[in-house]
Amino acid sequence: MPEDAGSEVAELQRELEAAYAQLVEAHKMASLGRLLASVVHEINTPIGSILSNNEVILRSLEKLKQQLGASRIEEALDIIEIMKSLAAVDKIACERISSVVRGLKTFARVDDSEWRKVDLNESIRNTLKLAGCEFRRRVVVETDLADLPEVECLPSMLNQVFLNILVNAGQAIEGEGKVTVRTRPEGDCVRVSISDTGRGIKPEYVQRIFMPGFTTKPVGIGTGLGLSISRQIVVERHGGSIDFESEPGAGTTFHIRIPIEHPRPAEPNRS
Numbered sequence: 001m002p003e004d005a006g007s008e009v010a011e012l013q014r015e016l017e018a019a020y021a022q023l024v025e026a027h028k029m030a031s032l033g034r035l036l037a038s039v040v041h042e043i044n045t046p047i048g049s050i051l052s053n054n055e056v057i058l059r060s061l062e063k064l065k066q067q068l069g070a071s072r073i074e075e076a077l078d079i080i081e082i083m084k085s086l087a088a089v090d091k092i093a094c095e096r097i098s099s100v101v102r103g104l105k106t107f108a109r110v111d112d113s114e115w116r117k118v119d120l121n122e123s124i125r126n127t128l129k130l131a132g133c134e135f136r137r138r139v140v141v142e143t144d145l146a147d148l149p150e151v152e153c154l155p156s157m158l159n160q161v162f163l164n165i166l167v168n169a170g171q172a173i174e175g176e177g178k179v180t181v182r183t184r185p186e187g188d189c190v191r192v193s194i195s196d197t198g199r200g201i202k203p204e205y206v207q208r209i210f211m212p213g214f215t216t217k218p219v220g221i222g223t224g225l226g227l228s229i230s231r232q233i234v235v236e237r238h239g240g241s242i243d244f245e246s247e248p249g250a251g252t253t254f255h256i257r258i259p260i261e262h263p264r265p266a267e268p269n270r271s
Helices: 003-069 073-108 120-135 155-172 203-208 226-237
Strands: 116-118 139-145 151-153 177-186 189-196 241-247 251-259
Touching (some): 120 139, 120 155, 120 177, 120 189, 151 155, 151 251, 155 226, 155 251
Parallel strands (some): 139 177
Antiparallel strands (some): 116 151, 177 189, 189 251, 241 251
């Protein structure tokens, strides 16, 4: 190949990779946008509880001051117990907010573009905190997470894969249902399986499910990019595999396999 043609191909390859990175980032931001209303609801409820409790505590402190001034110790002790119980509720509310924000920060990180070893179980737990905002109390989540070796990966990209499939699972369930997440070591890979009790995938859609632009969701709900991007992240970026099994009316299970060690190009033979 002429040198000029080779450099042109290399430049086109760089442009393609840059465009792909932009597409992945745009889809991640779109996913966050769709989750925003659910996240706001999830945070707003405990904040309302904290504000309400705060008003009660302030009134209780004023009353406590009066009781102590009048040496009414028993009544003062009762007020202290009420304040302690309200503080315990506030602690739970703050932990709930903190867990949602932690999951959001993990998913939205823009400085996570380097390969590094991570605990995929922890990545899944953080992603479930976000997906839980979408599920609310309609979908029960069960986890069966085995002890795993650390996996060398692009964490932010894999978090996006997990969120895509978890949100799809929740949207496939009409009414109440269950999502189950399992992890297992499997040879030189780690397998993540995400199952739902939703409507399943029709046989005529099976061959198209990873095609860019294909979606079975109503307009405004699905972009048709989630599974396509997930496949590219898993297969092309990580050298893994993604497949599924589904029974119409009974649910779907996606299996994601990620190599424990990042596959590297073979060294050229200089002999």
